[in-house]
Amino acid sequence: MSTRERTRRVTRVSRARVMGVVAALACLAFSAIGIGVNEPPSFEYVTGTRNEPVSIDQAEVTAGEVQVGTRLVRNDQVAAETSGMFVQVDVMLAVPGRQAVRLGNSYLVTQARTYGNWSGTALDAEPGFRQRQALVFEVDPAQIDDLTLEIWSGSIVSTYHQRARIHLGITADNADQWRQAARGRDLDVESSPAAEALP
Amino acid sequence: MSPVDQRRRAWLRACCVILAVLTYLNVWSTVAIQGLTDYGRYTQLDPGEPARAMGAEFRLVSLVQTTQLVDSITDQVEPPADNAVWVVARVDVVRQDPNESLYCNFQLLGPNRRTWKESSTYVSRTLEPRCTMASMEVGRGYPLEITFEVPERYVGELAGVVVEDSAVHGARQVLVPLG
Numbered sequence: 295m296s297t298r299e300r301t302r303r304v305t306r307v308s309r310a311r312v313m314g315v316v317a318a319l320a321c322l323a324f325s326a327i328g329i330g331v332n333e334p335p336s337f338e339y340v341t342g343t344r345n346e347p348v349s350i351d352q353a354e355v356t357a358g359e360v361q362v363g364t365r366l367v368r369n370d371q372v373a374a375e376t377s378g379m380f381v382q383v384d385v386m387l388a389v390p391g392r393q394a395v396r397l398g399n400s401y402l403v404t405q406a407r408t409y410g411n412w413s414g415t416a417l418d419a420e421p422g423f424r425q426r427q428a429l430v431f432e433v434d435p436a437q438i439d440d441l442t443l444e445i446w447s448g449s450i451v452s453t454y455h456q457r458a459r460i461h462l463g464i465t466a467d468n469a470d471q472w473r474q475a476a477r478g479r480d481l482d483v484e485s486s487p488a489a490e491a492l493p
Numbered sequence: 494m495s496p497v498d499q500r501r502r503a504w505l506r507a508c509c510v511i512l513a514v515l516t517y518l519n520v521w522s523t524v525a526i527q528g529l530t531d532y533g534r535y536t537q538l539d540p541g542e543p544a545r546a547m548g549a550e551f552r553l554v555s556l557v558q559t560t561q562l563v564d565s566i567t568d569q570v571e572p573p574a575d576n577a578v579w580v581v582a583r584v585d586v587v588r589q590d591p592n593e594s595l596y597c598n599f600q601l602l603g604p605n606r607r608t609w610k611e612s613s614t615y616v617s618r619t620l621e622p623r624c625t626m627a628s629m630e631v632g633r634g635y636p637l638e639i640t641f642e643v644p645e646r647y648v649g650e651l652a653g654v655v656v657e658d659s660a661v662h663g664a665r666q667v668l669v670p671l672g
Contacts, residue, residue, distance in 0.1 A: 393607075421603070421607040421608070421644075422607065490574045490575035
């Protein structure tokens with residue numbers, strides 16, 4: 295084989311390789327764009343208001359009384375104190391369906407902030423039962439306009455699910471009253487959730 | 494590079510691709526199979542018939558409902574939650590194969606495949622609710638007592654006690670009391 299022929303063969307192989315790599319990259323880019331365009335959302339919001347049950351994933355969630363304060367008291371002892379503000383939301387989970395439901399994720403959100411569950415508590419009810427639990431959040435008093443409870447069940451394998459979004463009734467108009475109400479106030483923290491069967 | 498080397502490299506690449514695809518399919522089929530079989534498949538045994546699982550035999554001796562459960566330490570009567578009743582299952586366990594891992598987890602099966610786990614309310618009882626694998630002798634019977642808390646309206650529709658066996662993906666055995 296002459297030097298010229300060898301060079302031409304090497305060039306041909308290199309060109310084929312380059313084309314293969316380009317084709318593979320094009321396939322990857324195409325599939326990435328396809329996934330990005332067509333990927334369905336992994337959850338949907340179900341919105342509601344305080345004291346009204348919101349149905350999500352075979353369960354009913356109701357956010358009831360909202361209390362604010364700067365100290366958490368458990369068994370007549372101060373469990374925690376904040377320079378911000380504690381918001382305690384009384385939440386009830388009812389399970390009329392046939393599978394137990396655990397709501398392990400809860401946040402308070404505003405347009406600019408997301409506050410995590412301070413106590414890390416979850417709601418858990420077996421079929422035919424309802425459970426009441428107070429969820430506590432530590433928030434910035436300057437950022438409480440339109441405070442909304444977001445709560446949903448979560449598992450290791452993420453599947454399509456519904457999330458409840460419940461507006462707590464704190465608005466820009468009444469936020470000052472909530473801030474004043476919180477000053478120096480103690481909040482009693484329940485040690486265990488209350489459960490009862492659905493009638 | 495010689496043609497032999499090129500062929501070898503091509504085979505190696507093909508093997509890598511096949512391995513990656515198989516790993517992906519394996520993971521997802523496992524998740525899918527678990528999702529399909531974990532929930533809602535039960536085999537109801539004949540009344541009094543024992544279940545065999547995890548190298549042991551499980552026999553439901555009795556299944557009774559009550560609204561008064563007495564704590565064996567305090568002697569106090571513990572009421573169930575409002576609109577609920579206690580359902581107490583007496584299960585005898587006989588270990589037959591010491592090489593198998595034995596776990597005693599039970600659920601109560603109700604209408605429409607509703608299930609209830611052992612009650613989380615702590616009430617001290619004379620009999621243990623769980624078996625201790627390390628101290629169980631082969632061939633000897635160990636009595637267990639499992640307490641469930643069930644909505645009152647479902648008490649007349651209970652199907653039996655489910656023997657949980659995490660190693661088996663498929664229908665789970667349901668113990669039915671005699672009579």
